[in-house]
Amino acid sequence: MARIELRGLRKQFGGGVVALDRLDLDVASGEFVSLLGPSGCGKTTALRIVAGFELPDEGEVLVDGADVLHLPASRRNMGMVFQSYSLFPNMSAKSNVEYPLRIRRQPRAERDRRARELLGLVGLAKQVDRYPHQLSGGQQQRVALARALAHEPGVLLLDEPLSALDAKVRVQLREEVRRIQLELGITTLYVTHDQEEALSISDRVAVMSEGRVEQVGTPAEVYARPRTAFVASFVGTVNRLEARVVSSVERTVRCGEVVLTVAADVFDHSDGSSVALYLRPEDVGLRPTLNGDGGGGGGGDNGLPGRVRSVTFLGPVTRVGVDCGLGALVADVSSETALGLSLDQPVSVVVDSARLRTLAAS
Amino acid sequence: MAAVTVGPPPARRRGRRRRLPAWHVLWIVVAVAYFLVPIVSLVQFSFGGVVNGHSAGFHWYGTVFADPNFRSSFWLSVQIAIETVVLSNLLLIPTTFWIHLRLPRLRPVMDFVSVLPFVVPPIVLIVGLIPFLRLFTFLYSRPEVLAFIYVVFALPFLYRSLDAGLRAINLRTLAEASANCGGSTWSTLVRVVLPNLRSAVIGGSFLTVAIAMGEFTISSLLSFNTFPVYLFNIGQTTGNEAAALSVISLLLTWALMVSLYLVGRGGRTTAQVAATR
Ligand SMILES: Nc1ncnc2c1ncn2[C@@H]1O[C@H](COP(=O)(O)OP(=O)(O)OP(=O)(O)O)[C@@H](O)[C@H]1O
Ligand SMILES: [Mg+2]
Numbered sequence: 183m184a185r186i187e188l189r190g191l192r193k194q195f196g197g198g199v200v201a202l203d204r205l206d207l208d209v210a211s212g213e214f215v216s217l218l219g220p221s222g223c224g225k226t227t228a229l230r231i232v233a234g235f236e237l238p239d240e241g242e243v244l245v246d247g248a249d250v251l252h253l254p255a256s257r258r259n260m261g262m263v264f265q266s267y268s269l270f271p272n273m274s275a276k277s278n279v280e281y282p283l284r285i286r287r288q289p290r291a292e293r294d295r296r297a298r299e300l301l302g303l304v305g306l307a308k309q310v311d312r313y314p315h316q317l318s319g320g321q322q323q324r325v326a327l328a329r330a331l332a333h334e335p336g337v338l339l340l341d342e343p344l345s346a347l348d349a350k351v352r353v354q355l356r357e358e359v360r361r362i363q364l365e366l367g368i369t370t371l372y373v374t375h376d377q378e379e380a381l382s383i384s385d386r387v388a389v390m391s392e393g394r395v396e397q398v399g400t401p402a403e404v405y406a407r408p409r410t411a412f413v414a415s416f417v418g419t420v421n422r423l424e425a426r427v428v429s430s431v432e433r434t435v436r437c438g439e440v441v442l443t444v445a446a447d448v449f450d451h452s453d454g455s456s457v458a459l460y461l462r463p464e465d466v467g468l469r470p471t472l473n474g475d476g477g478g479g480g481g482g483d484n485g486l487p488g489r490v491r492s493v494t495f496l497g498p499v500t501r502v503g504v505d506c507g508l509g510a511l512v513a514d515v516s517s518e519t520a521l522g523l524s525l526d527q528p529v530s531v532v533v534d535s536a537r538l539r540t541l542a543a544s
Numbered sequence: 545m546a547a548v549t550v551g552p553p554p555a556r557r558r559g560r561r562r563r564l565p566a567w568h569v570l571w572i573v574v575a576v577a578y579f580l581v582p583i584v585s586l587v588q589f590s591f592g593g594v595v596n597g598h599s600a601g602f603h604w605y606g607t608v609f610a611d612p613n614f615r616s617s618f619w620l621s622v623q624i625a626i627e628t629v630v631l632s633n634l635l636l637i638p639t640t641f642w643i644h645l646r647l648p649r650l651r652p653v654m655d656f657v658s659v660l661p662f663v664v665p666p667i668v669l670i671v672g673l674i675p676f677l678r679l680f681t682f683l684y685s686r687p688e689v690l691a692f693i694y695v696v697f698a699l700p701f702l703y704r705s706l707d708a709g710l711r712a713i714n715l716r717t718l719a720e721a722s723a724n725c726g727g728s729t730w731s732t733l734v735r736v737v738l739p740n741l742r743s744a745v746i747g748g749s750f751l752t753v754a755i756a757m758g759e760f761t762i763s764s765l766l767s768f769n770t771f772p773v774y775l776f777n778i779g780q781t782t783g784n785e786a787a788a789l790s791v792i793s794l795l796l797t798w799a800l801m802v803s804l805y806l807v808g809r810g811g812r813t814t815a816q817v818a819a820t821r
Contacts (some may be wrong), residue, residue: 235720255723266714268721272739281735282725326721333726 183369184245184336185211186232191241193227193393201227202238203393212367214360215398216380219390220416225373226265228390229341232371234258245337261330263343267322269314275301275325276310282333300328303362320351327359331366338363338370344379356383377417381405389413411541414460421466421511423459424543427451435459435540440486440507445536460539466513467532468502470522488531490523506531583794590787604788614789617774620687624770625756627691629749632698637745640706641733644715651707658703661696669696670762687768694756701755702748709744713737746807753800 186209193202201224209215217225230236232243234255242249250258269278279297288296301310304324314322323343330338340359344352360383363370374380380387381401388398389412397409408414415422425437430453433444437459444459451457471487488506500520502513511531515523523529593600608614643650661669673693683689715737722732738745760772775793779786 233720233724235723255720256726256728259726260724262721262724264717264721266717268714268717270718270721270736270740271713272736281722281727284735285726285731329721329725 183211183367185209185247186337186369186371187242187244187247188228188232189242189244191228191231191238191243193224193231193236193238200393202231204241205390205393205395207388207395207398209369209371211369214363214370214372214383214385216372216374216384216387217390218374218377218380218387218417221375223390224393225375225390226341229262229339229371229373232337233260233262233339258337259333259335260337260339261333261335262339263323263326263330263341265342265345267314267319267326267346269322269325269329271314274311274313275306275317275328278314278325279328279332281329286333296332297328300331301325303331303365304328305358320347320355323347323355324358327362331362331368336369338368339373340370341373342375345374345376352379359383381417387417389416391416406537408460408539408541411458411460414539414541419463419512421459421461421463423461423508423511425457425459425540427453427455427457429453438507438509442533442538443535444538444540449540451540451542456543457540458543460541461511461533462537463501463512463514464499465534465537466504466511467534468504468513468515468519468523469530469532471528471530486531486533488529490525490527490529493520493523493525495520504529504531508533586787586790586794589784590791592787593784600784604782604784605792607782607785608789608792613769613774617769617771620769621757621771624687624690624694625753627688628694628698628756629752631691632695632702632752633745633749635695636699636702636706637738637741638733640703640710641715641737644707644710645719654703654707658700661700666697666761670765674766687770689766690759690763690768690770691756693762694752694759697755697759698748698752701751705744705748705751706741709741710737712744713740750801754797757797 186207188205188207191202191205192200194200203224205224205228207215207217207228217228219225227236231238234250234253234257237251243251245258269275270281273281276294276297279300280293283293283296298307298310301307304327306321306324306328309317309321312321314325317325323346326343327340343359344355347355356379359372372380372384381404384401386398387401387404389396389404391412397404397413399407404413404417408417408420411422414420423437425435425442428434428436428441430449430451433449434441435444435457436442442459468488468490469485486506486508488504488511490502491505491510492501492503494501494503495517496514498517499514500517500523502515502520502523504511504513508531513531590604591600591602593604595603640654643654670693673696677684677689677692680689683692718736718740719729719732722736723729727735758772759770760776763770764773764776771793775786775789778789
């Protein structure tokens with residue numbers, strides 16, 4: 183399987199829109215990498231440059247070390263699944279899958295065998311003779327995936343293939359995409375703006391913003407150790423708090439009236455500088471305080487007095503909004519714990535300082 | 545957010561719709577009569593007159609079919625119509641495809657060019673074209689020259705039809721999907737785009753046939769004995785025979801219509817294609 187390298191890609195469209203601004207990315211052979219970012223950040227543009235539908239103004243695209251930019255799309259040997267339905271309406275599911283093989287003049291029997299095998303792989307063994315208008319959206323995208331794989335491409339490109347489908351089908355189909363990718367071991371570049379989707383099926387996630395890659399890492403890395411404010415806020419939900427460094431040696435910061443010790447791995451801020459604290463909702467603990475307003479009691483291990491402001495049931499967890507000495511926070515607690523919480527109730531807020539992230543305030 | 549319903553409740557409205565107002569009926573009768581009366585009189589006239597003391601019956605039809613000029617002029621017109629259809633499709637299908645795919649900025653230009661044959665009167669067009677066509681001496685004296693001229697007249701119809709057909713499919717994505725599968729532009733056009741343009745091509749070609757079969761001014765000016773010219777000449781001499789001839793040409797036109805419709809129905813329609821997007 184192929185290895186892809188994107189080097190310093192830059193693309194400016196007419197009207198001065200800079201879609202890509204020196205984008206770099208490496209995808210190892212057989213790896214599944216997601217391009218994750220908000221609408222308009224250039225994900226599709228990057229993918230279309232790799233596929234050969236668009237030329238960059240600067241930079242290069244290397245496949246197994248060889249520049250492919252001079253090759254037309256039809257000669258790049260890549261398979262692509264598009265965001266909008268792209269099946270040929272005049273051909274049955276099987277003929278659609280056979281199309282790349284017909285172009286390559288494979289014998290009829292071989293084409294037939296391969297198309298049936300692939301349609302079986304995507305779970306459509308019974309629908310081989312259906313036409314696109316007789317298939318559901320999810321089934322159409324399955325056929326599109328089978329077609330993209332038919333000529334055994336070295337690279338699989340997917341541009342939000344599931345965005346037109348409803349939530350249940352989307353979850354089911356993304357797992358299948360991943361299963362098939364692992365089964366074939368094909369190098370895959372997957373575009374999505376859905377962070378849950380990216381985190382759940384990728385080997386690595388490249389978080390994009392305004393035409394650049396902000397951070398590349400495993401889903402766990404990107405989630406737990408965001409390197410920029412953008413990544414922290416885009417991937418998952420996060421509490422952001424303004425703070426000032428008290429002592430860089432002791433790693434203490436003042437946030438509101440509270441002084442916190444930051445136990446995170448890196449801490450390179452100078453005394454007195456302003457920083458932003460990032461804290462995931464699941465890293466905030468709540469304990470109901472029974473004796474009402476404890477005043478400055480506080481309790482040990484960073485426990486702070488606070489009040490419940492909102493309670494939202496999310497299924498496995500309940501998201502609780504609290505006001506405390508740090509400001510307004512959201513905390514995810516088990517729904518069992520949440521049973522003991524009601525609006526305006528005084529609580530003790532416990533912050534897991536090992537999970538606190540600090541970034542220089544912009 | 546509540547929608548406000550204006551007008552009578554549905555039940556009353558439905559009751560009112562049941563009976564057609566008298567003037568609606570009148571309108572329909574007038575419209576039908578407008579089309580039917582000339583045709584009925586034509587048919588009647590084609591059976592009219594007295595031959596050898598008997599009523600004519602199918603006599604005039606017999607005369608028409610016996611006339612070798614009928615067959616030769618009709619055949620000539622059919623040939624020219626076929627040539628026009630082939631020529632204009634060869635010219636316009638790749639052009640329209642390419643404009644939609646690669647040069648969408650030229651679409652307004654094509655829209656404008658395609659209505660020119662409407663705006664410029666045919667007589668002006670032909671006066672301008674004749675000196676140009678004279679340059680091609682080998683062509684000018686042959687009836688095929690008419691096909692080259694009719695392509696211009698067919699342009700608005702065929703182009704509009706193809707344009708609408710291409711708009712109805714998701715051309716860019718289909719072309720990119722085809723390229724991604726390894727298809728050249730040519731195989732994209734032939735294997736992916738054309739099959740989906742079937743009804744547009746047939747619809748546009750049908751109008752082209754109608755134009756080529758019915759055009760009188762130019763073929764008469766260039767003195768080719770095409771079917772309309774023949775029809776006109778017969779009309780000058782024997783009225784009943786001309787009527788029989790007109791009925792025959794009407795039936796032939798309808799037969800053509802039905803056969804094109806049947807061919808078109810064999811494939812999938814544009815509407816179906818659009819529904820899959
Ligand atoms: N053909 C084009 N002409 C002009 N501007 C374009 C063109 N294609 C994309 N852009 C612009 O480039 C920027 C990046 O577009 P792109 O489609 O790559 O975003 P995206 O990340 O895929 O967004 P989405 O999630 O909405 O699909 C956008 O501002 C867009 O408006
Ligand atoms: Mg996009």
